[in-house]
Amino acid sequence: LTELLGAEHYNPGALAGKPAGESLLVDLKAIYPLILEYSIKDAGAVAENSYRHALGFTKLVLAGVSSKWQLRLHIWNNAARHEEDLHNHRFDFSSLVLCGSLTNDTYEVGRSPSGPLFGYVEDAVPSEQLWRFTYQGRYWARRLSTRRIPSESTYSMEGDSVHRVL
Numbered sequence: 228l229t230e231l232l233g234a235e236h237y238n239p240g241a242l243a244g245k246p247a248g249e250s251l252l253v254d255l256k257a258i259y260p261l262i263l264e265y266s267i268k269d270a271g272a273v274a275e276n277s278y279r280h281a282l283g284f285t286k287l288v289l290a291g292v293s294s295k296w297q298l299r300l301h302i303w304n305n306a307a308r309h310e311e312d313l314h315n316h317r318f319d320f321s322s323l324v325l326c327g328s329l330t331n332d333t334y335e336v337g338r339s340p341s342g343p344l345f346g347y348v349e350d351a352v353p354s355e356q357l358w359r360f361t362y363q364g365r366y367w368a369r370r371l372s373t374r375r376i377p378s379e380s381t382y383s384m385e386g387d388s389v390h391r392v393l
Contacts, residue, residue: 330393342367
């Protein structure tokens with residue numbers, strides 16, 4: 228799996244024949260068997276790097292090379308769902324919905340002294356197994372799109388895109 232995805236960096240475009248940095252959809256179904264094989268062989272590492280995420284899902288880290296890339300499985304429990312906060316990521320990503328569906332809203336945001344939202348920057352502190360949030364001010368948000376992503380569909384997002392999953 229590491230050889231396929233690349234030990235130094237993960238370029239989702241390599242799987243789809245696209246150049247690095249290009250926003251794209253990746254067919255992750257092609258690597259299902261490799262994911263399963265890797266996860267079974269290294270179940271201890273998967274368990275050690277998995278946890279309940281603050282946004283309400285269980286996060287299983289199935290594979291990864293240091294902080295360069297990770298292959299994750301997010302399990303959403305509809306009975307325990309809450310409204311997810313608007314957020315972005317430190318990285319671009321591609322996702323495959325294995326079963327069920329999700330709704331992904333994207334937003335435009337901007338600073339405003341009287342905005343209804345509070346902005347924070349998150350920093351992970353791995354040695355202490357915690358996250359640090361630094362207040363950045365108040366913001367407004369305007370929904371740009373709503374997209375339902377059904378089972379066996381993929382989607383990709385750039386890290387600076389603001390969104391939430393419903």
